Every structure is written in C-alpha cells, then in structure tokens.
Amino acid sequence: MKVEFWFDFASSYSYPAAMSVEHMAKRQNLDIAWRPFLLGAIFNKQGWQDSPFNLHPAKGAYMWRDLERVCRESGLSFTRPSQFPRNGLLAARVASAFATAPWLADFIRAVFTANFADDLDISSPSVIARCLEMSGEDSVAIIKAANSPATKSLLREQTELAYQKGIFGAPSFLVGKELFWGNDRLTSALSWAVNQGN
Amino acid sequence: MKVEFWFDFASSYSYPAAMSVEHMAKRQNLDIAWRPFLLGAIFNKQGWQDSPFNLHPAKGAYMWRDLERVCRESGLSFTRPSQFPRNGLLAARVASAFATAPWLADFIRAVFTANFADDLDISSPSVIARCLEMSGEDSVAIIKAANSPATKSLLREQTELAYQKGIFGAPSFLVGKELFWGNDRLTSALSWAVNQGN
Numbered sequence: 001m002k003v004e005f006w007f008d009f010a011s012s013y014s015y016p017a018a019m020s021v022e023h024m025a026k027r028q029n030l031d032i033a034w035r036p037f038l039l040g041a042i043f044n045k046q047g048w049q050d051s052p053f054n055l056h057p058a059k060g061a062y063m064w065r066d067l068e069r070v071c072r073e074s075g076l077s078f079t080r081p082s083q084f085p086r087n088g089l090l091a092a093r094v095a096s097a098f099a100t101a102p103w104l105a106d107f108i109r110a111v112f113t114a115n116f117a118d119d120l121d122i123s124s125p126s127v128i129a130r131c132l133e134m135s136g137e138d139s140v141a142i143i144k145a146a147n148s149p150a151t152k153s154l155l156r157e158q159t160e161l162a163y164q165k166g167i168f169g170a171p172s173f174l175v176g177k178e179l180f181w182g183n184d185r186l187t188s189a190l191s192w193a194v195n196q197g198n
Numbered sequence: 199m200k201v202e203f204w205f206d207f208a209s210s211y212s213y214p215a216a217m218s219v220e221h222m223a224k225r226q227n228l229d230i231a232w233r234p235f236l237l238g239a240i241f242n243k244q245g246w247q248d249s250p251f252n253l254h255p256a257k258g259a260y261m262w263r264d265l266e267r268v269c270r271e272s273g274l275s276f277t278r279p280s281q282f283p284r285n286g287l288l289a290a291r292v293a294s295a296f297a298t299a300p301w302l303a304d305f306i307r308a309v310f311t312a313n314f315a316d317d318l319d320i321s322s323p324s325v326i327a328r329c330l331e332m333s334g335e336d337s338v339a340i341i342k343a344a345n346s347p348a349t350k351s352l353l354r355e356q357t358e359l360a361y362q363k364g365i366f367g368a369p370s371f372l373v374g375k376e377l378f379w380g381n382d383r384l385t386s387a388l389s390w391a392v393n394q395g396n
Contacts, residue, residue: 058366073386167256168260169257184380188271
C-alpha cells in the first residue's frame with residue numbers, strides 16, 4: 001500500500017514529517033510516493049501572496065515555538081531559518097524530475113536539513129548541488145534536467161493536481177482518496193494505509 | 199499545576215478537547231481552569247468576518263472529515279452541525295459568570311454535545327436552559343446573571359486577554375506562558391504542566 005507524501009521544501013512542518021515518514025512507513029511495510037508541489041501557488045489561488053505564518057504574526061510566532069518543541073521531542077536538529085519561506089523551486093524541480101530515483105529520499109532529507117537545521121539558502125544552486133553530491137550524484141546533469149521545460153511543466157501539473165485533490169497545506173498525506181493534513185496526522189495516515197491494505 | 203483551557207463553544211476542534219480535557223488532566227493530578235472566549239472577535243481583528251473553515255472551502259471540507267475521524271477514534275458521538283459556526287455567546291457568558299461553579303464542567307460538555315452531537319442551536323436560550331437543568335441548576339437565575347452588564351464586560355475582557363496572550367485559535371492551552379494550540383496538543387500541554395510542576 002502506498003502513502004503519497006505531498007510536501008513543499010519551504011514548509012516548516014514538512015521538515016519533521018519528511019525526516020521521519022520513510023522510516024515510520026517501512027516499519028509498517030508501507031511505501032512512500034514523494035509528491036513535491038508548490039504550496040505558494042495554492043496560497044496564491046486563495047489570495048495570499050505570502051505564508052499565512054507571516055501574514056498572521058501571532059500564528060507565526062506560535063508556529064516557530066511549536067516547531068522547536070516538536071523537533072526537540074523527536075530529537076531533530078532545528079535552527080529557525082533566517083529567511084522564511086525560502087524558495088524551494090529548484091529543489092522541487094529536482095524531486096519532480098527524479099521521482100523514483102534511489103537517491104531521492106536522501107536528497108529530500110538533505111534539502112530539509114539545509115533549510116531548517118543549517119539555515120542555508122535552498123534557492124541557491126550551489127546548496128542544491130551539495131545536497132545531490134552528498135549522495136554521490138552528478139549535480140550538474142541533474143540540475144540541468146531539473147531546469148528543462150519538461151520538468152517545469154511536470155511540477156506545475158503536480159501542483160495543479162494537489163489543488164484538484166483538495167490539498168490546501170503541507171505536509172499532506174493521501175491514502176487513496178483519504179486526505180490527512182499536517183505532521184500531526186502522519187501516524188493516522190499510516191494506520192489508515194495499513195487498514196486499507198488488509 | 200493548573201492548565202488553562204481556552205475554548206469557544208462554536209469551535210469544532212474545541213469539542214473533542216472539551217470532552218476529554220478534565221478526565222485526562224485528573225489522571226495526572228492537574229486542574230483545569232476553564233477559559234471561554236469569543237474566537238470570532240479575534241478573527242475580526244484579523245479581518246475575517248467568518249470562520250476560516252467557511253472562507254476556505256477546501257480547508258473546511260477537510261476539517262469536517264478529519265473531525266469525524268477524530269471523534270470516531272475517541273468514541274465520541276458526532277453529527278455535523280447544520281449551521282456553522284453557531285453563536286455561542288450566551289453559553290460563553292454563562293461559563294464566564296460561573297467560572298468556578300461545581301457544575302461548570304458538566305454544563306460545558308452539555309453545550310458542546312448539543313452543538314456537535316445533537317445538532318441543536320446553542321444560541322437558543324431554551325437549549326442553554328436545558329443544559330443547565332441537566333445538572334439540576336436554576337436556569338432562569340443563571341441566564342439572568344449571564345446577561346448582566348458585568349458578565350458581558352467580563353467576557354469581553356477575557357477575549358481581549360486571550361488576544362494579548364497570543365491566542366489566535368481554539369482550543370488553546372496555556373501552562374504559565376507556554377501556549378499550545380489545537381486538540382492535537384492536549385497531551386503535550388498536560389505533559390508540559392506535569393514537568394513544570396516537578
């Protein structure tokens with residue numbers, strides 16, 4: 001049974017989810033389908049030109065404190081990024097173009113770690129190159145493919161698909177048509193998948 | 199150690215939290231301070247004239263499905279209210295005026311049950327009267343006190359206090375200055391209180 005993991009590299013709560021989802025799924029014999037999309041494009045459709053965490057300061061202040069607690073509870077390094085949200089477009093294009101590559105999960109975790117633990121600018125091609133090279137991959141060839149018109153279309157289509165499926169935030173989990181939103185629903189989504197598979 | 203439970207009678211996720219918070223707190227020798235407030239007034243300050251669940255249909259559709267799952271998991275009756283959000287002003291005034299009454303917790307649970315399990319209009323004085331009478335209380339005297347100018351001021355002040363404390367949604371939990379938002383944070387809030395008390 002596959003669990004679709006819909007995420008955005010800029011999304012704060014996607015960080016703890018992305019770091020643990022594969023490990024937790026494997027313990028229940030579940031596979032993850034990684035589904036990068038651009039949450040900003042979905043926010044734009046709702047008339048927001050920025051993250052709701054920036055538009056609503058009380059909610060934003062709470063989120064950073066809560067994320068710090070969540071990361072501490074799960075033993076995850078965390079540094080509040082000096083810029084938020086960061087532009088995850090290039091990383092999302094890489095993840096779209098190489099959706100089934102054996103190194104993809106490591107790359108995704110490396111990018112989230114860069115953004116939320118090491119406070120690095122993930123919009124920079126050199127940071128993305130380093131995340132690829134950590135897995136021993138040819139960053140030049142991969143980034144070239146990620147910037148191709150075909151990949152750009154693919155990511156746009158995937159974002160439109162997220163919208164069509166009722167996704168309004170990240171991370172989200174889809175098990176068939178059943179939608180779960182937020183890092184807090186990771187366990188429920190996996191349980192749902194286990195029960196569907198039986 | 200006291201845990202402040204900030205809630206709104208119209209708030210959907212306040213329902214499962216209100217139904218379980220006292221029971222769960224008692225198991226850890228914690229007391230609950232019930233803190234009704236008017237979430238709509240805080241939404242208004244953000245420029246919203248309605249619940250975000252109504253303003254954003256995808257988020258609203260998800261919330262109702264998720265709440266149904268959450269209630270099922272905790273064995274709680276649930277009927278999607280035919281009107282949302284309902285006006286919880288009278289109920290909130292009762293809860294403000296009688297914040298330390300021995301019957302208050304039962305009354306609060308009765309009102310949430312009326313709204314989210316029995317689909318009753320909690321803005322109706324007769325529904326509120328019935329919720330009071332279920333605990334054997336004199337509903338006429340209580341509703342009269344709830345509608346006094348002093349109680350109206352009290353609830354307004356409590357709502358302003360919620361805003362000053364950084365509360366932006368319901369349910370919220372405050373342990374000293376530490377804020378937890380959402381039914382999903384009930385367990386974390388109680389754990390925090392236990393650790394603070396030691």
